[in-house]
Amino acid sequence: MKNRSGIGVGVAATLAFGAALAALAPQVRGQAAAAKPEDSPNALARRWFEDAKFGLFVHWGVYSLLGKGEWVMNNDKIPIAEYRKLPPQFNPVKFDADEWVKLAKSAGMRYITVTTKHHDGFCMYDSKLTDYDVVDATPYGKDPIKALAAACRKHRIKLFFYYSLLDWHHPDYYPWGMTGHDTGREKKGDWAKYVAYYQGQVRELCTNYGEIGGVWFDGWWDLPKAAWDLEGTYRIIHELQPGALVGNNHHVAPFPGEDFQMFEQDLPGENSAGFNKADAAAALPLETCLTMNDSWGYNSKDDHFKSPEQVVHALVGAAGRGANLLLNVGPRPDGAIGPEFAERLLTVGRWLEGSGKTIYGSRRGPIPPKPWGVSTVRGALGGEAPEVFLHILKPDVNEVTLPEVLATSVAFPLGKSTPLKTTAAEGGVKLTIPADARAPYDTILSVTAPMPDQR
Template sequence: MRIGRPAAWLCLLLAGFVPARADDAAPQTADARTWFENAKFGLFIHWGVYSLLGKGEWVMETDKIPIAEYRKLPPQFNPVKFDAEDWARLAKAAGVRYVTITSKHHDGFCMFDSKLTDYDVVDASPYGKDPLKALAEALRKQHIKLFFYYSLLDWHHPDFYPLGKSGHQAGREKKGEWEKYVAYYQGQVRELCTNYGEIGGIWFDGWWDRPEAAWDLEGTYKLIHELQPGALVGNNHHVAPFPGEDFQMFEQDLPGENSAGFNKAGVTTALPLETCLTMNQSWGYNATDDHYKSPEQIIQALVGAAGRGANLLLNVGPKPDGAIGPEFTERLLTVGRWLESNGEAVYGTRRGPIPPQWWGVTTLRTGRDGKAPAIYLHLLKPDAHSIMLPEELVEYDAIPLGKATPLERDPEHGRTKLEIPVDGRAPYDAIIVLSPPALGR
């Protein structure tokens, strides 16, 4: 079959464009899911009192630090170099559309002003201010949405009992009332949904520590959607999505892959997808971790996610003084500059009609927002000197992004062989735009 008519071309595109909206999603939630799918790029921030030790966010567990000792950290936490406006400007320059920041990690320390505990940055540290309040306001000025990471797991709270897979070295008393802990965490979720203006959503973690526990996720998700109808709910539980969740996440892996060992759940077709990725090998600040990914690896991870219908949530771990190190900022700015020239092949796209290949991935745009319909071939391998297109695309023009001259095509057994010249390649990702002759570029 050969496709030359505009109607057939649009049918081909729309066949691969499956809106990620569950039937039971409220209209505002459905619109937020569409926005999320269009966003494609987010910034993850892991920041807390654990940064003082410079050994990552799990240091309380890995170094077997009891609560009595760990509580000595908050009085030393005074991030005088934290500047919410600088963070927001960096996010804008990087090209991210949303920021997800840790409000409470597994150590139980809250990086926001909670009225339900004094174990928070306002009451327990000399800093005495709410950095998340400042960040929410700064991001709003840049038109960037804010998501809150929240750990269901809590090594500090006395009512997180029975213990799960972790927290056994914290010196906890072997008692507690689980129902009180659930009320506590749901109360903090209410605070996050009411004290910071409109938010993008809540990103949960830690369910895997006690998967059999009565978390009342149904009640929690209902609370969020009632208080923030446009907020999205995600849960890093590594199993199939639960009812009430709005996107499926994959940790340190692209959807459908499991190199990390815990992404065993299948990939849903009903919800948006997200891959979260460290820029080095740590989430929280690690003074000795210098294994940073190159700009090429990061950009190819972003493109690889987009080609699988997913967002990339890229992490930074600020220092205890509130500064984001140059190793992070330089890479973020490089990605931002790349997106300025190539963003049309990423933002607002969906997975393309050609599944991931050895040479790279495809994304597609249906022609909304005044843009012409297009399929983008992302050639991520430098040795991809030629590629084969399926029969349905034999009549399409193939033009390197930003160029005007179509590539040479060589029909072969009902398919089309595209020859990629040296000047058709580009750093990180050679993008070829496919469009039908009837519609032009």
């Protein structure tokens, strides 16, 4: 059937629906457009990152031996001389890079971000710039990052490197910042030498492990007025790895050269943690990093694990705000990821098998976050028919209202063919959610273009 202009009714309805989305939320315009041949590697990588939506964060180091989290050196005021007794005890014989990556893949994750050097200064890779690393200073004597890089290539998972700019061990990290005052270091050092050291290690990470997804910096906040030469550092990464993305967990507005913006323990714009004060950058991909319990590194006494439902809500809440979720695990000293983490990851993976189309490749939807939940959208004026998904996260919500510009659209419970009943409401149209449309964790409604008149 065609309208008077000769356009098929279904096509016309789809175009009108896409225009309504654009009018309602201009930020969705062209978000899911296909990549163009002239796009740069960096632009393609950013688009891939926005599509990926879910990653695994891994905090692992010699601090795991103490079972008190990655900040134990600072929190327990352990001097360097004492802390250096840990590497000779570190022998993670149960570390299996292939199993780590397969677990991430089963969870529906598309990338892994792993700590290569944390604030304690110990390197979890084979650095030629220091012997304070896992190959030279431990009985394990192997490079787990090299094994992880190979496993990621095998299973087509992208690998990102976490790197701490802050260093409680290096003698040239001086002047000191806000932390690490009880290490026993002398109050002297050559800052320029430290910058050369850390930039040399960044160069190693970008050279010795094949193609990487990006570099995830942390620790700038310890000494924000220092001459970090971030511009030079970012240039090194982009020259050596044109498709790598740079992010920096500094909690302020993004700096030039950064490719995505992260929010720690927070959804963008919420700042419940108290230090994510920067607004979300309109031009950059976003990421929320989140612990599964209350700790980043292995903490033997921390059993405050989020439920699978809470994890799903975090993933959906991030997607509804245009962000990825980077969900953390803290492996044990022997290199194994504990069952408390694995069970939750696999449960979320099973949920994504049925609901992943509403997350992967999506962008934040045209309806901003509401008390009932969020919206995501796919195909908004791009290569596929636009489809809005309403994620109803509150089990006691029986009705939601679409804005007036979407009043002619059709809504279905995800995976079902019977449209929801609608009634006129102030400012739009009300959708009624029947009991049999309810789903565990997240009741998802698919909102599409109006059905063509079949008369």
